Amino acid sequence: MTDNSNTRTTSPEKRLQQVQSQIARALAxxxxxxxxxxxxxxxxxxxxxxxxxxxxxGQHRFGENYLQEALEKIEALADYPIEWHFIGPIQSxxxxxxxxxxxWVHSVERVKIAxxxxxxxxxxxAPLNICLQVNVSNEASKSxxxxxxxxxxxxxxTALPNVKLxxxxxxxxxxxxxxxxxxPFRLLREALEQLNRSxxxxxxxxxxxxxxxxxxxxxxxxxxxxGTALFGPRESMGQ
Ligand SMILES: *Cc1c(COP(=O)(O)O)cnc(C)c1O
Numbered sequence: 470m471t472d473n474s475n476t477r478t479t480s481p482e483k484r485l486q487q488v489q490s491q492i493a494r495a496l497a498x499x500x501x502x503x504x505x506x507x508x509x510x511x512x513x514x515x516x517x518x519x520x521x522x523x524x525x526x527g528q529h530r531f532g533e534n535y536l537q538e539a540l541e542k543i544e545a546l547a548d549y550p551i552e553w554h555f556i557g558p559i560q561s562x563x564x565x566x567x568x569x570x571x572x573w574v575h576s577v578e579r580v581k582i583a584x585x586x587x588x589x590x591x592x593x594x595a596p597l598n599i600c601l602q603v604n605v606s607n608e609a610s611k612s613x614x615x616x617x618x619x620x621x622x623x624x625x626x627t628a629l630p631n632v633k634l635x636x637x638x639x640x641x642x643x644x645x646x647x648x649x650x651x652x653p654f655r656l657l658r659e660a661l662e663q664l665n666r667s668x669x670x671x672x673x674x675x676x677x678x679x680x681x682x683x684x685x686x687x688x689x690x691x692x693x694x695x696g697t698a699l700f701g702p703r704e705s706m707g708q
Pocket of ligand 1: 511513534556557640678679680694695696697698
């Protein structure tokens with residue numbers, strides 16, 4: 470468990486180091502390679518200046534939930550080779566900006582959205598990396614496809630030309646108990662393994678946030694999405 474009580478007073482450098490060493494410890498505990506999990510800094514509600522501060526400390530991957538807010542930051546930071554990940558709910562009339570401005574999308578849950586992203590991805594850019602969001606526990610947000618729908622959705626997205634299906638993402642309900650918390654992450658890992666046995670080649674499990682990153686890494690997370698532990702507590706927006 471993380472103690473974030475002092476995140477307001479700690480420097481960004483210190484917080485980044487703390488998160489990095491938490492990831493390193495969790496990887497070592499489960500005998501995984503030291504570089505097996507990437508850190509995605511979730512910068513929703515944070516300013517471009519705060520993003521830039523972490524960028525200069527060596528953090529180059531950032532995740533955003535709200536499109537309008539994200540586009541402003543991407544514009545402001547256009548001179549920096551930042552890898553931008555869209556991790557929020559996707560409205561179908563907003564796919565063009567996502568397809569144009571982002572490198573990854575973690576929150577695809579319908580084939581209709583994936584088709585639009587593929588059609589709108591600019592031809593000169595590499596395929597857009599996609600994770601399918603799966604509802605593996607009774608998630609508060611009810612976002613994500615069900616485990617039953619997943620094989621069909623994965624097959625349909627794999628067939629699209631300008632997106633590349635990389636893996637799965639989940640936001641399980643918090644349990645408070647690290648062992649219990651592993652269960653939904655294990656379900657997501659098993660779903661990925663099942664898809665790979667059926668012939669897909671998926672390499673990404675996007676799972677784990679500030680309060681459950683240890684459990685997620687123990688179950689094989691390859692990307693953890695961390696906001697609070699890096700930037701301090703958010704104001705009410707962006708929960
Ligand atoms: C806000 C958010 C995060 C980061 O959550 P923290 O608890 O602040 O680390 C991760 N993933 C998604 C999808 C989010 O919306």
